[in-house]
Amino acid sequence: MELFATDLERLAFLLEADAALTLDPDALGSEAAEQSAPEELPPEKRPKYITNYIGSKQKLVDWIWKHTPEGVGTVLDAFSGSAVVAYMYKTKGLQVIANDRLRYCHHAAKAIIENNSVRLSEDEIEALLADNAKAGSFVQDNFKGIFFAKGVHALIDTIRANCDKLSGFKKDIALFGLGKTCMSGKGGFGHFSSSTDYGRRQDTPDEFKDRLRKNLQRINALVFDNDKENKAYRQDINDLLPKAKADLAYFDPPYATEFSTTNYERAYHFVEGLMTYWEGLEIKADTKVKYYETDHKTVTKANASEFFQTFLGNAKHIQHWLISYRDHAYPNEQEMKRIIGSFGKQSRMKSKDHHYAITSKHGEASNAKERLFVCAPGAKASAEREEKPVPMAAAANFHTSIPVDIRLGEGERLTTEAMDVGSAGDPQFSFVLCRTGTNKNGDHFTAEELSGRHMTAVNKKVDLQHSQEFNDIVGGIVAADYLEDDNGGRVECVGELYVHDTPAARLAYKLMKRGIISQVSMECDYQEGECSVCHKRFQNKADYCTHLRKFKGRDFNGQPVFEILHGVTFTGLGLLDRKGADENARILQVASLQSQPDQSQPEGDSTMEDKTKPTDDPAVEAAKKKPAQQEGDPARVTDLEKENRQLKAQVAELQKRVQELEAEQKAAACRSRAKKLLTRLEKQGLSFASDEDREAELKRLAELSDEALAATEAAYERLPKSAKADKDKEEKPADSDQGGKPAAKASTETPLRSDAGVRPHDVDDRKVSLEDRLRDGFMAAYRNRVGEDSPEHSQINA
Numbered sequence: 001m002e003l004f005a006t007d008l009e010r011l012a013f014l015l016e017a018d019a020a021l022t023l024d025p026d027a028l029g030s031e032a033a034e035q036s037a038p039e040e041l042p043p044e045k046r047p048k049y050i051t052n053y054i055g056s057k058q059k060l061v062d063w064i065w066k067h068t069p070e071g072v073g074t075v076l077d078a079f080s081g082s083a084v085v086a087y088m089y090k091t092k093g094l095q096v097i098a099n100d101r102l103r104y105c106h107h108a109a110k111a112i113i114e115n116n117s118v119r120l121s122e123d124e125i126e127a128l129l130a131d132n133a134k135a136g137s138f139v140q141d142n143f144k145g146i147f148f149a150k151g152v153h154a155l156i157d158t159i160r161a162n163c164d165k166l167s168g169f170k171k172d173i174a175l176f177g178l179g180k181t182c183m184s185g186k187g188g189f190g191h192f193s194s195s196t197d198y199g200r201r202q203d204t205p206d207e208f209k210d211r212l213r214k215n216l217q218r219i220n221a222l223v224f225d226n227d228k229e230n231k232a233y234r235q236d237i238n239d240l241l242p243k244a245k246a247d248l249a250y251f252d253p254p255y256a257t258e259f260s261t262t263n264y265e266r267a268y269h270f271v272e273g274l275m276t277y278w279e280g281l282e283i284k285a286d287t288k289v290k291y292y293e294t295d296h297k298t299v300t301k302a303n304a305s306e307f308f309q310t311f312l313g314n315a316k317h318i319q320h321w322l323i324s325y326r327d328h329a330y331p332n333e334q335e336m337k338r339i340i341g342s343f344g345k346q347s348r349m350k351s352k353d354h355h356y357a358i359t360s361k362h363g364e365a366s367n368a369k370e371r372l373f374v375c376a377p378g379a380k381a382s383a384e385r386e387e388k389p390v391p392m393a394a395a396a397n398f399h400t401s402i403p404v405d406i407r408l409g410e411g412e413r414l415t416t417e418a419m420d421v422g423s424a425g426d427p428q429f430s431f432v433l434c435r436t437g438t439n440k441n442g443d444h445f446t447a448e449e450l451s452g453r454h455m456t457a458v459n460k461k462v463d464l465q466h467s468q469e470f471n472d473i474v475g476g477i478v479a480a481d482y483l484e485d486d487n488g489g490r491v492e493c494v495g496e497l498y499v500h501d502t503p504a505a506r507l508a509y510k511l512m513k514r515g516i517i518s519q520v521s522m523e524c525d526y527q528e529g530e531c532s533v534c535h536k537r538f539q540n541k542a543d544y545c546t547h548l549r550k551f552k553g554r555d556f557n558g559q560p561v562f563e564i565l566h567g568v569t570f571t572g573l574g575l576l577d578r579k580g581a582d583e584n585a586r587i588l589q590v591a592s593l594q595s596q597p598d599q600s601q602p603e604g605d606s607t608m609e610d611k612t613k614p615t616d617d618p619a620v621e622a623a624k625k626k627p628a629q630q631e632g633d634p635a636r637v638t639d640l641e642k643e644n645r646q647l648k649a650q651v652a653e654l655q656k657r658v659q660e661l662e663a664e665q666k667a668a669a670c671r672s673r674a675k676k677l678l679t680r681l682e683k684q685g686l687s688f689a690s691d692e693d694r695e696a697e698l699k700r701l702a703e704l705s706d707e708a709l710a711a712t713e714a715a716y717e718r719l720p721k722s723a724k725a726d727k728d729k730e731e732k733p734a735d736s737d738q739g740g741k742p743a744a745k746a747s748t749e750t751p752l753r754s755d756a757g758v759r760p761h762d763v764d765d766r767k768v769s770l771e772d773r774l775r776d777g778f779m780a781a782y783r784n785r786v787g788e789d790s791p792e793h794s795q796i797n798a
Helices: 061-066 084-091 103-114 122-129 138-143 152-163 168-183 205-222 237-243 269-276 304-313 333-342 357-366 447-457 503-513 546-551 618-624 628-632 634-683 691-702 706-731 770-786 791-796
Strands: 074-077 095-099 231-233 248-251 320-326 345-355 367-377 398-404 428-435 443-445 461-464 473-485 488-497 519-531 563-576
Touching (some): 061 367, 074 084, 103 231, 103 269, 122 152, 122 205, 152 168, 152 205, 168 205, 304 333, 320 333, 333 345, 333 367, 428 447, 428 473, 428 519, 428 563, 447 473, 447 488, 473 563, 488 503, 488 563
Parallel strands (some): 074 095, 074 248, 095 231, 248 320, 461 563
Antiparallel strands (some): 398 519, 519 563
């Protein structure tokens, strides 16, 4: 039979908002209302699959499918929750086993995973909404005034009683739909943790009925047969796993983070109790939200490691694992890899930026990096040994570079196993090496290229301003990974500075910590370039088409011109002290140098330090030295607080002085650069009427921005070369070149190289098109300054 398409929109489910709940009549067919037993819909007409369940992976199902191993026939979704991942695998034609200990999740999986054909008729849906004189009053008696608007509590009692008139898959569909209707609604949120107006759904009884009716119709439309015998279980995970037979186990377990812990039974206690009408459950009367007693153990930081070791140990006979996780969680990523390796699996961690809307009021807790551990059998996997990145070899005929962002990872212990150089105490940092798309140099990186070539960055150098001198190497890249988010793909790397080996690295480390070195730029070679306009390919820049030669990085007839790079090999990273082609390419944080390099850090602790919090902060040191027994001495505490304020004021003053010195340093550098330019021009024949004129011109040049001064230098440098070329042309016949071969021919046979700086001190690698446009303007200014008939003017244009 025909299966679902891969479009994520058609795999979304479950009712997050009223707009998403509206069922398109066309999706059910024109005769749907007349059918007593709705038939299976074709994939293109099935409704959206949306969920507001905590931790739902509805927006990540395509990403999870992308990393699903080939050849898998049977999948176990061990913590199925809303069943959105299990449903995705069902649409792919796989045999699915779904399991969750919660009753509501079990009914959801029974309704749309195990069930292949049973649906509620329109008469049965209406019967669920009918009055029932024998209905109980448990919801009215225990939850009056919370969670729902007036009149809805009694309606829920009635509908729940009507659900008991059904059996089998039809009862599963009814309870699934009722639970979803209770979770969603106007003004409330999915879980039941607040008794205030903020947590109350504002639907009237009629609106509640209408939403339930639409939910049941939608669930009907999701039911289909994938020609596999799928199953849904409600068992403890450690009872099910040892006897489970599957090619792949997908785990999306509850986990504790730095922000909170999650107890799903506590969060959804109302819906979970509704599934059995609280039979055998005792509500805690002294609580505002009326949750019931449960023996369900919450996963916390303290027991998280034991929890993962237990259930993964029971799944070691299953060949492949996919484990969904997130950053800031416990155990941390390194500990997770150690646990996975202890069961004979090799793992690769994939990351993707993700926003959890359910936690939008918790700030940083809602913005996360979703992790996916892709685990396969491996003889070399062990708890003590982790896979090292191996650099890829590539013959490159091109060289280019772009600026990148540097930022420190959180929650990870970075290692240097991929490099055999440097001390264990060398400070480390993570950074974005490259992003998909076109940079300001006109170089274009595809997702396919970066995902396949990102490991070529490993074991490559970190240097100063793209220097090719051996003594200017200050560090190396030790790890690389390709990640994706809503803005596209990127290569993230980990680097370290060899502060124990070279003075240059120590200086670079200090300058990075103080923000003086704040920009970076990557370097790469590539085997072949492709024009975005004519799509011709070139293996040498000398063979560029007209579009790339004249318009790269600009527009041609309204169409952007860029070079698509193929066969990329990353060759290094340059540290810059000025803005590059991308002003946002800046260092965000700097690694903290360990005071005891030979002393290993505890597993999971971060080695990172924010650059705004230097370790030598006097206020911090004073706070560390405060004896514990002084906390009970009010007078001493007052003195220490006063001393702390004074130290902070001193630090602020020192920071202000540092900023002033940095400004003076920059001004002196600009003045020196301007002075060198004037000296060079004077040697070529230019002169000034007086010392005052020369000083005024020097001041004007020194006050130019880096970009303007660079353009001025380039324009002035070009003029004497042109004059010299004209003079040589007059003195030497055109056909007198030695050997009868043009001198320029040899240079065309060597591939050109381009990095982020035309020179190490000039980092904007865009074509300097201002030369031609500004040349006349500059010379006109000088002619006006020194006089039209001056000999200098004649010499420049000779």
